[in-house]
Amino acid sequence: MGPEGERVARVETGITVRYWAAARAAAGIGAETFASPLTLDDLRARILERHPGSDRLPAVLAVCSVLVDGRQPGTPAGEQVLEAGMTVEFLPPFAGG
Template identity: 40%
Template sequence: MARGTMRYWAAAKAAAGTHEEPFDAGTLAEAIEAALARDGRGADFARVVGRSSFLIDGDPVGGRPHGSVELPEGGVVEVLPPFAGG
């Protein structure tokens, strides 16, 4: 298990109701599951997260299965929803 910070941007921030929060998880999938399970999070948050891209300490996760992405101690997970424009 690693402890770190999840940061939300744009629509993910609005749906989460916060800019950032701590995580305690071994993998990205576990961190996402914990974030989805937090009280007050509804279907809108799940939809946004389901369409989001992720960076871990600035490195893109890309198409890797989230369960295979181990989180580093003190790491930062950025949740980036799709953005309009380019």
């Protein structure tokens, strides 16, 4: 089939999680993928299960701002359902002004 007849499928393998600054240091990685669907609260629990050796990660995640696909999650945030193809970012407080 030529380019005109080709369809490009978006491959959605799961929920992409990105860690920034102190969250990245505590997790020991910059990004990882989790199976979907999950709520945001379930995702946090799975992150901690996946990184049992990090003493700092629970405290860091507790103070992080969270973005889902570049936006703040809806209210109540922990109950938001995350689907394959979504990106969740954990951003710790940054110093400075």
